[in-house]
Amino acid sequence: MQNDDIIFDFVVPAKQPWSRVISKGESLTIVDLEGQQAVDFLCFDAADPDDRYSAMNTIKVQGSAYIKQGTVLYTDSGKALLTVVKDTLGGHDTIYGCCSNPNNFLRYGVATTESCYSNFLHELATHGMDRTAIVGNVNFFMQVPVMPDGAAGVAEDVSAPGSYVDLRAETDVLVVLSNCPQMLNPCNGFAPSPVRVIVRKAGAPISL
Ligand SMILES: [Zn+2]
Numbered sequence: 784m785q786n787d788d789i790i791f792d793f794v795v796p797a798k799q800p801w802s803r804v805i806s807k808g809e810s811l812t813i814v815d816l817e818g819q820q821a822v823d824f825l826c827f828d829a830a831d832p833d834d835r836y837s838a839m840n841t842i843k844v845q846g847s848a849y850i851k852q853g854t855v856l857y858t859d860s861g862k863a864l865l866t867v868v869k870d871t872l873g874g875h876d877t878i879y880g881c882c883s884n885p886n887n888f889l890r891y892g893v894a895t896t897e898s899c900y901s902n903f904l905h906e907l908a909t910h911g912m913d914r915t916a917i918v919g920n921v922n923f924f925m926q927v928p929v930m931p932d933g934a935a936g937v938a939e940d941v942s943a944p945g946s947y948v949d950l951r952a953e954t955d956v957l958v959v960l961s962n963c964p965q966m967l968n969p970c971n972g973f974a975p976s977p978v979r980v981i982v983r984k985a986g987a988p989i990s991l
Pocket residue numbers: 823881882898899900963964965
């Protein structure tokens with residue numbers, strides 16, 4: 784890849800949030816550098832942030848509970864925000880939402896101080912947004928199998944080092960992610976690690 788194809792290339796440290804507006808046509812690649820690292824992900828129409836990612840519409844329209852290659856991430860209004868152009872893992876959760884200090888306590892009886900919800904609050908505030916913007920999110924590199932009896936839970940993360948998703952912006956999109964700090968279930972292999980985010984120009988070929 785020519786260097787001038789790359790607009791932005793950054794390693795998000797373990798447990799930290801990150802955000803950016805991805806312009807229409809640009810692509811965002813998220814790389815699970817060391818493997819077994821969940822990335823909690825929100826996205827919004829940058830021109831109208833009240834119109835935000837809808838797991839409901841995304842699941843219903845495409846008849847799939849998993850985000851995978853070819854999936855379009857839709858908003859409440861039905862606008863296409865991002866298309867998953869490439870997915871090396873084969874399926875990502877979007878039913879289980881993010882970890883928070885309250886749900887950590889309810890699930891594990893542990894009073895945590897770090898969570899994806901807290902990361903979202905911090906990062907959204909930099910865009911003048913608040914908790915009302917937090918909805919059921921995408922959990923890249925995380926699986927939540929649902930059993931025939933309805934039982935569900937976070938599976939051991941099978942994402943290999945170097946797994947990635949490549950997302951094409953279908954409009955100007957604000958993306959807000961949390962590099963999940965969870966230590967109480969296997970979604971991060973009990974060892975939160977860095978992820979890489981790369982933004983490249985429209986039409987530029989992917990290269991890592
Ligand atoms: Zn989390």
